[in-house]
Amino acid sequence: METDQLKQVWQLLDHRLQQQQALNLDLFKRRRLDRTRSALRWMMLRQSIQIAIWTAVLVVIVGPFWIEHRATTHLLVLGLVMHAYAVLTIGTSVLQILLMARIDVDQPVVRIQRQLVQLRSLRIKHNLLLSLPWWPLWIVGFVIGVKWWLGVDLYVISPGFFYTTLGVGFVGLLVTLWIARRLAARARMTGKPAPMADDLAGHSLRRAIDQMEEIARFEKE
Protein backbone atom coordinates (compact mmCIF):
# COMPACT_ATOMS: atom_id res chain seq x y z
CA MET A 1 0.00 0.00 0.00
CA GLU A 2 1.34 3.47 -0.83
CA THR A 3 1.50 6.05 1.90
CA ASP A 4 -1.11 8.38 0.38
CA GLN A 5 -3.52 5.48 0.20
CA LEU A 6 -2.62 4.62 3.79
CA LYS A 7 -3.59 8.11 4.92
CA GLN A 8 -6.95 7.71 3.22
CA VAL A 9 -7.46 4.44 5.06
CA TRP A 10 -6.48 6.19 8.28
CA GLN A 11 -9.17 8.81 7.68
CA LEU A 12 -11.66 6.00 7.11
CA LEU A 13 -10.62 4.32 10.35
CA ASP A 14 -10.84 7.65 12.14
CA HIS A 15 -14.32 8.26 10.72
CA ARG A 16 -15.49 4.85 11.94
CA LEU A 17 -13.95 5.41 15.33
CA GLN A 18 -15.79 8.69 15.72
CA GLN A 19 -19.04 7.13 14.57
CA GLN A 20 -18.73 4.40 17.18
CA GLN A 21 -17.39 6.71 19.82
CA ALA A 22 -20.16 6.75 22.37
CA LEU A 23 -17.65 8.12 24.81
CA ASN A 24 -18.63 11.24 26.60
CA LEU A 25 -15.54 13.16 27.56
CA ASP A 26 -16.86 13.99 30.96
CA LEU A 27 -13.94 15.97 32.25
CA PHE A 28 -15.45 16.47 35.62
CA LYS A 29 -15.97 12.86 36.55
CA ARG A 30 -15.05 12.99 40.17
CA ARG A 31 -13.85 9.41 40.39
CA ARG A 32 -11.41 9.76 37.53
CA LEU A 33 -10.04 13.07 38.75
CA ASP A 34 -9.56 11.70 42.24
CA ARG A 35 -7.77 8.65 40.92
CA THR A 36 -5.47 10.70 38.73
CA ARG A 37 -4.77 13.16 41.48
CA SER A 38 -3.59 10.46 43.83
CA ALA A 39 -1.27 8.63 41.39
CA LEU A 40 2.16 10.16 42.09
CA ARG A 41 1.10 11.96 45.25
CA TRP A 42 0.63 8.74 47.16
CA MET A 43 4.04 7.51 46.07
CA MET A 44 5.64 10.79 47.14
CA LEU A 45 3.90 10.67 50.50
CA ARG A 46 5.05 7.10 51.08
CA GLN A 47 8.64 8.00 50.27
CA SER A 48 8.47 11.10 52.50
CA ILE A 49 7.22 9.00 55.44
CA GLN A 50 10.03 6.52 54.80
CA ILE A 51 12.61 9.33 54.86
CA ALA A 52 11.17 10.76 58.09
CA ILE A 53 11.14 7.39 59.87
CA TRP A 54 14.65 6.38 58.84
CA THR A 55 16.10 9.81 59.59
CA ALA A 56 14.62 9.55 63.09
CA VAL A 57 16.00 6.01 63.51
CA LEU A 58 19.41 7.18 62.32
CA VAL A 59 19.60 10.28 64.49
CA VAL A 60 17.98 8.92 67.65
CA ILE A 61 19.17 5.31 67.77
CA VAL A 62 21.67 4.04 65.19
CA GLY A 63 24.12 6.98 65.07
CA PRO A 64 24.41 7.42 68.87
CA PHE A 65 24.54 3.60 69.26
CA TRP A 66 27.69 2.95 67.26
CA ILE A 67 29.35 6.15 68.51
CA GLU A 68 28.72 5.04 72.08
CA HIS A 69 29.96 1.50 71.40
CA ARG A 70 32.79 2.31 68.99
CA ALA A 71 35.26 0.56 71.32
CA THR A 72 33.35 -2.77 71.03
CA THR A 73 34.04 -4.13 67.56
CA HIS A 74 30.94 -6.26 67.02
CA LEU A 75 28.56 -3.54 68.23
CA LEU A 76 30.37 -0.97 66.09
CA VAL A 77 30.03 -3.24 63.04
CA LEU A 78 26.32 -3.95 63.69
CA GLY A 79 25.66 -0.23 64.19
CA LEU A 80 27.50 0.67 60.99
CA VAL A 81 25.61 -1.99 59.01
CA MET A 82 22.29 -0.55 60.16
CA HIS A 83 23.60 2.97 59.55
CA ALA A 84 24.51 2.07 55.96
CA TYR A 85 21.07 0.55 55.43
CA ALA A 86 19.34 3.68 56.76
CA VAL A 87 21.45 5.96 54.55
CA LEU A 88 20.70 3.78 51.52
CA THR A 89 16.96 3.86 52.27
CA ILE A 90 16.92 7.63 52.74
CA GLY A 91 19.07 8.16 49.62
CA THR A 92 16.90 6.08 47.29
CA SER A 93 13.72 7.68 48.66
CA VAL A 94 15.11 11.19 48.08
CA LEU A 95 16.14 10.16 44.57
CA GLN A 96 12.65 8.82 43.84
CA ILE A 97 11.03 12.03 45.06
CA LEU A 98 13.39 14.12 42.91
CA LEU A 99 12.57 11.99 39.86
CA MET A 100 8.83 12.25 40.55
CA ALA A 101 9.06 16.03 40.94
CA ARG A 102 10.72 16.29 37.52
CA ILE A 103 7.88 14.52 35.73
CA ASP A 104 5.74 16.97 33.84
CA VAL A 105 3.69 15.30 31.14
CA ASP A 106 3.50 18.26 28.79
CA GLN A 107 7.22 17.90 28.10
CA PRO A 108 8.43 16.05 24.97
CA VAL A 109 7.44 12.40 24.86
CA VAL A 110 10.93 10.88 24.75
CA ARG A 111 12.12 12.88 27.77
CA ILE A 112 9.11 12.01 29.92
CA GLN A 113 9.12 8.37 28.95
CA ARG A 114 12.81 8.16 29.87
CA GLN A 115 12.11 9.75 33.25
CA LEU A 116 9.24 7.36 33.89
CA VAL A 117 11.32 4.31 33.06
CA GLN A 118 14.16 5.64 35.26
CA LEU A 119 11.70 6.03 38.10
CA ARG A 120 10.27 2.55 37.56
CA SER A 121 13.67 0.88 37.49
CA LEU A 122 14.77 2.82 40.59
CA ARG A 123 11.62 1.68 42.41
CA ILE A 124 12.27 -1.94 41.45
CA LYS A 125 15.93 -1.75 42.53
CA HIS A 126 14.79 -0.06 45.73
CA ASN A 127 12.40 -2.96 46.42
CA LEU A 128 15.09 -5.52 45.72
CA LEU A 129 17.90 -3.79 47.60
CA LEU A 130 15.92 -2.76 50.64
CA SER A 131 13.36 -5.53 51.16
CA LEU A 132 15.39 -8.70 50.72
CA PRO A 133 18.23 -7.80 53.16
CA TRP A 134 15.70 -7.82 56.00
CA TRP A 135 16.01 -11.60 56.10
CA PRO A 136 19.47 -11.38 57.75
CA LEU A 137 19.15 -7.75 58.83
CA TRP A 138 16.40 -8.20 61.36
CA ILE A 139 18.74 -9.94 63.80
CA VAL A 140 21.15 -7.02 63.50
CA GLY A 141 18.32 -4.64 64.38
CA PHE A 142 17.18 -6.95 67.17
CA VAL A 143 20.64 -7.08 68.80
CA ILE A 144 20.95 -3.29 68.56
CA GLY A 145 17.44 -2.80 70.01
CA VAL A 146 17.99 -5.16 72.95
CA LYS A 147 21.33 -3.56 73.76
CA TRP A 148 19.87 -0.06 73.36
CA TRP A 149 16.79 -0.56 75.51
CA LEU A 150 17.74 -3.34 77.92
CA GLY A 151 21.51 -2.99 78.03
CA VAL A 152 21.86 -6.71 77.21
CA ASP A 153 24.42 -7.73 74.57
CA LEU A 154 22.85 -10.79 72.88
CA TYR A 155 25.99 -11.33 70.80
CA VAL A 156 28.08 -11.83 73.92
CA ILE A 157 25.46 -13.89 75.75
CA SER A 158 24.75 -16.21 72.83
CA PRO A 159 26.91 -15.85 69.74
CA GLY A 160 25.57 -19.21 68.53
CA PHE A 161 22.04 -17.82 68.46
CA PHE A 162 23.24 -14.75 66.56
CA TYR A 163 25.13 -16.65 63.88
CA THR A 164 22.43 -19.33 63.51
CA THR A 165 19.75 -16.68 63.06
CA LEU A 166 21.96 -14.80 60.61
CA GLY A 167 22.52 -18.02 58.64
CA VAL A 168 18.80 -18.81 58.62
CA GLY A 169 18.24 -15.27 57.34
CA PHE A 170 20.56 -15.81 54.38
CA VAL A 171 18.87 -19.14 53.64
CA GLY A 172 15.48 -17.41 53.85
CA LEU A 173 16.72 -14.80 51.41
CA LEU A 174 17.72 -17.46 48.88
CA VAL A 175 14.45 -19.37 49.38
CA THR A 176 12.48 -16.14 48.81
CA LEU A 177 14.32 -15.56 45.55
CA TRP A 178 13.64 -19.15 44.47
CA ILE A 179 9.92 -18.88 45.33
CA ALA A 180 9.70 -15.52 43.56
CA ARG A 181 11.14 -17.05 40.40
CA ARG A 182 8.67 -19.94 40.62
CA LEU A 183 5.72 -17.59 41.18
CA ALA A 184 6.83 -15.32 38.35
CA ALA A 185 7.16 -18.34 36.04
CA ARG A 186 3.71 -19.59 37.06
CA ALA A 187 2.27 -16.11 36.53
CA ARG A 188 3.68 -16.19 32.99
CA MET A 189 1.96 -19.53 32.38
CA THR A 190 -1.43 -18.62 33.84
CA GLY A 191 -1.51 -14.99 32.74
CA LYS A 192 -2.29 -13.78 36.25
CA PRO A 193 -0.15 -10.77 37.16
CA ALA A 194 2.32 -11.19 40.02
CA PRO A 195 4.10 -7.83 40.26
CA MET A 196 5.84 -8.55 43.56
CA ALA A 197 7.23 -11.87 42.32
CA ASP A 198 8.21 -10.21 39.04
CA ASP A 199 10.09 -7.52 40.95
CA LEU A 200 11.90 -10.01 43.19
CA ALA A 201 12.73 -12.33 40.32
CA GLY A 202 14.27 -9.41 38.42
CA HIS A 203 11.81 -9.65 35.51
CA SER A 204 10.39 -6.16 36.07
CA LEU A 205 13.89 -4.72 36.08
CA ARG A 206 14.69 -6.55 32.84
CA ARG A 207 11.58 -5.04 31.25
CA ALA A 208 12.49 -1.55 32.48
CA ILE A 209 15.98 -1.96 30.99
CA ASP A 210 14.44 -3.12 27.70
CA GLN A 211 12.22 -0.06 27.66
CA MET A 212 15.19 2.19 28.33
CA GLU A 213 17.02 0.56 25.41
CA GLU A 214 13.94 1.03 23.24
CA ILE A 215 13.91 4.77 24.06
CA ALA A 216 17.64 5.09 23.37
CA ARG A 217 17.17 3.30 20.04
CA PHE A 218 14.37 5.66 19.12
CA GLU A 219 16.55 8.69 19.86
CA LYS A 220 19.55 7.41 17.92
CA GLU A 221 18.08 5.85 14.79
Add this chain to the structure above:
Amino acid sequence: MAPSYPAMALDAEQQQRFAELIDQHRGIVFKVAGTYARGPDDRDDLAQEIAAQLWYGFPRYDGSRRFSTWMYRIALNVAISHLRSATQRQRHWLALDLSLHDVPDDHDADHEHNQQVRALHRFIQAQEPLNRALLLLYLEDRSTREMADILGITETNVATKISRLKQRIRDEI
Protein backbone atom coordinates in the same frame (compact mmCIF):
# COMPACT_ATOMS: atom_id res chain seq x y z
CA MET B 1 2.56 4.31 36.94
CA ALA B 2 0.55 7.13 35.50
CA PRO B 3 2.12 10.56 35.66
CA SER B 4 -0.08 13.20 37.14
CA TYR B 5 -0.30 16.89 37.81
CA PRO B 6 -1.00 18.42 41.16
CA ALA B 7 -4.62 19.54 41.39
CA MET B 8 -5.11 23.08 40.17
CA ALA B 9 -8.44 24.84 40.10
CA LEU B 10 -9.60 26.50 36.90
CA ASP B 11 -11.66 29.66 37.12
CA ALA B 12 -14.86 29.99 35.10
CA GLU B 13 -13.14 31.74 32.20
CA GLN B 14 -10.41 29.12 32.02
CA GLN B 15 -12.99 26.35 32.17
CA GLN B 16 -14.86 27.91 29.26
CA ARG B 17 -11.67 28.29 27.23
CA PHE B 18 -10.58 24.77 28.04
CA ALA B 19 -13.96 23.35 27.00
CA GLU B 20 -13.79 25.23 23.67
CA LEU B 21 -10.25 24.11 22.90
CA ILE B 22 -10.96 20.51 23.84
CA ASP B 23 -14.06 20.54 21.71
CA GLN B 24 -12.05 21.77 18.72
CA HIS B 25 -9.33 19.17 19.21
CA ARG B 26 -11.24 16.27 20.78
CA GLY B 27 -10.28 14.12 17.79
CA ILE B 28 -6.72 14.02 19.14
CA VAL B 29 -7.90 12.34 22.34
CA PHE B 30 -9.93 9.76 20.44
CA LYS B 31 -7.19 9.01 17.92
CA VAL B 32 -4.45 8.63 20.53
CA ALA B 33 -6.71 6.51 22.75
CA GLY B 34 -7.77 4.39 19.77
CA THR B 35 -4.14 3.88 18.75
CA TYR B 36 -2.88 2.75 22.15
CA ALA B 37 -5.88 1.02 23.75
CA ARG B 38 -6.41 -2.75 23.85
CA GLY B 39 -10.14 -2.68 23.19
CA PRO B 40 -13.23 -0.49 23.43
CA ASP B 41 -13.39 -0.46 27.24
CA ASP B 42 -9.71 0.23 27.55
CA ARG B 43 -10.06 2.99 24.96
CA ASP B 44 -12.76 4.74 26.97
CA ASP B 45 -10.68 4.42 30.09
CA LEU B 46 -7.60 5.81 28.39
CA ALA B 47 -9.53 8.69 26.83
CA GLN B 48 -10.82 9.64 30.28
CA GLU B 49 -7.31 9.44 31.70
CA ILE B 50 -5.99 11.72 28.94
CA ALA B 51 -8.87 14.16 29.44
CA ALA B 52 -8.20 14.29 33.19
CA GLN B 53 -4.50 14.98 32.65
CA LEU B 54 -5.30 17.72 30.13
CA TRP B 55 -7.61 19.28 32.70
CA TYR B 56 -4.91 19.24 35.36
CA GLY B 57 -2.27 20.51 32.98
CA PHE B 58 -4.29 23.33 31.47
CA PRO B 59 -3.34 26.05 34.02
CA ARG B 60 0.26 25.51 32.91
CA TYR B 61 -0.49 25.66 29.21
CA ASP B 62 1.48 28.44 27.50
CA GLY B 63 -1.04 30.14 25.19
CA SER B 64 1.72 31.30 22.82
CA ARG B 65 2.33 27.69 21.78
CA ARG B 66 0.13 25.53 19.60
CA PHE B 67 -2.60 23.88 21.58
CA SER B 68 -2.47 20.74 19.45
CA THR B 69 1.26 20.27 20.20
CA TRP B 70 0.65 20.58 23.92
CA MET B 71 -2.30 18.23 23.68
CA TYR B 72 -0.40 15.63 21.67
CA ARG B 73 2.45 15.63 24.19
CA ILE B 74 0.16 14.99 27.12
CA ALA B 75 -2.04 12.52 25.28
CA LEU B 76 0.93 10.50 23.98
CA ASN B 77 2.74 10.53 27.32
CA VAL B 78 -0.35 9.32 29.14
CA ALA B 79 -1.13 6.74 26.44
CA ILE B 80 2.39 5.28 26.36
CA SER B 81 2.46 5.03 30.15
CA HIS B 82 -0.98 3.43 30.06
CA LEU B 83 0.16 0.94 27.45
CA ARG B 84 3.31 0.06 29.39
CA SER B 85 1.45 -0.44 32.67
CA ALA B 86 -1.32 -2.40 30.93
CA THR B 87 1.34 -4.54 29.27
CA GLN B 88 2.92 -5.23 32.63
CA ARG B 89 -0.40 -6.09 34.24
CA GLN B 90 -1.67 -8.21 31.36
CA ARG B 91 1.58 -9.24 29.76
CA HIS B 92 0.52 -12.80 29.25
CA TRP B 93 -2.96 -12.33 27.93
CA LEU B 94 -3.83 -14.31 24.87
CA ALA B 95 -3.43 -11.97 21.95
CA LEU B 96 -6.63 -10.13 21.18
CA ASP B 97 -7.62 -9.68 17.60
CA LEU B 98 -7.02 -5.99 17.87
CA SER B 99 -7.80 -5.42 14.26
CA LEU B 100 -11.41 -6.32 14.85
CA HIS B 101 -12.60 -4.25 17.72
CA ASP B 102 -13.09 -1.03 15.81
CA VAL B 103 -14.33 -2.39 12.56
CA PRO B 104 -18.07 -2.97 12.26
CA ASP B 105 -19.04 -6.41 11.08
CA ASP B 106 -21.01 -5.10 8.16
CA HIS B 107 -21.27 -7.47 5.25
CA ASP B 108 -22.51 -4.73 2.96
CA ALA B 109 -19.58 -2.48 3.64
CA ASP B 110 -16.80 -2.15 1.19
CA HIS B 111 -14.84 -5.34 1.69
CA GLU B 112 -11.61 -3.96 0.33
CA HIS B 113 -11.75 -0.94 2.62
CA ASN B 114 -12.36 -3.19 5.59
CA GLN B 115 -9.33 -5.26 4.67
CA GLN B 116 -7.21 -2.13 4.40
CA VAL B 117 -8.44 -0.78 7.71
CA ARG B 118 -7.63 -4.09 9.38
CA ALA B 119 -4.19 -4.16 7.79
CA LEU B 120 -3.49 -0.62 8.95
CA HIS B 121 -4.69 -1.39 12.46
CA ARG B 122 -2.51 -4.49 12.64
CA PHE B 123 0.47 -2.48 11.44
CA ILE B 124 -0.13 0.22 14.06
CA GLN B 125 -0.49 -2.33 16.86
CA ALA B 126 2.75 -4.03 15.83
CA GLN B 127 4.81 -0.86 16.39
CA GLU B 128 6.73 -0.11 19.57
CA PRO B 129 5.08 2.67 21.64
CA LEU B 130 7.35 5.50 20.44
CA ASN B 131 7.24 4.44 16.80
CA ARG B 132 3.47 4.21 17.14
CA ALA B 133 3.43 7.86 18.23
CA LEU B 134 5.51 8.81 15.19
CA LEU B 135 3.21 6.85 12.88
CA LEU B 136 0.12 8.50 14.35
CA LEU B 137 1.59 11.97 13.88
CA TYR B 138 2.63 11.11 10.34
CA LEU B 139 -0.85 9.84 9.47
CA GLU B 140 -2.26 13.03 10.94
CA ASP B 141 -0.11 15.05 8.51
CA ARG B 142 1.74 16.88 11.25
CA SER B 143 4.79 18.84 10.08
CA THR B 144 8.27 17.46 10.70
CA ARG B 145 8.92 20.37 13.01
CA GLU B 146 5.83 19.72 15.10
CA MET B 147 6.59 16.00 15.29
CA ALA B 148 10.10 16.81 16.52
CA ASP B 149 8.66 19.21 19.08
CA ILE B 150 6.11 16.72 20.36
CA LEU B 151 8.48 13.79 20.54
CA GLY B 152 11.62 15.62 21.65
CA ILE B 153 13.93 14.44 18.86
CA THR B 154 15.58 16.39 16.04
CA GLU B 155 13.83 17.19 12.75
CA THR B 156 16.51 15.24 10.89
CA ASN B 157 15.80 12.23 13.05
CA VAL B 158 12.08 12.57 12.38
CA ALA B 159 12.68 12.79 8.62
CA THR B 160 14.89 9.71 8.67
CA LYS B 161 12.37 7.74 10.68
CA ILE B 162 9.48 8.77 8.46
CA SER B 163 11.41 7.67 5.40
CA ARG B 164 12.03 4.24 6.98
CA LEU B 165 8.45 4.05 8.13
CA LYS B 166 7.16 4.65 4.60
CA GLN B 167 9.36 1.87 3.32
CA ARG B 168 8.04 -0.51 5.97
CA ILE B 169 4.47 0.46 5.13
CA ARG B 170 5.12 -0.39 1.48
CA ASP B 171 6.75 -3.68 2.43
CA GLU B 172 4.39 -4.84 5.13
CA ILE B 173 0.92 -3.59 4.22
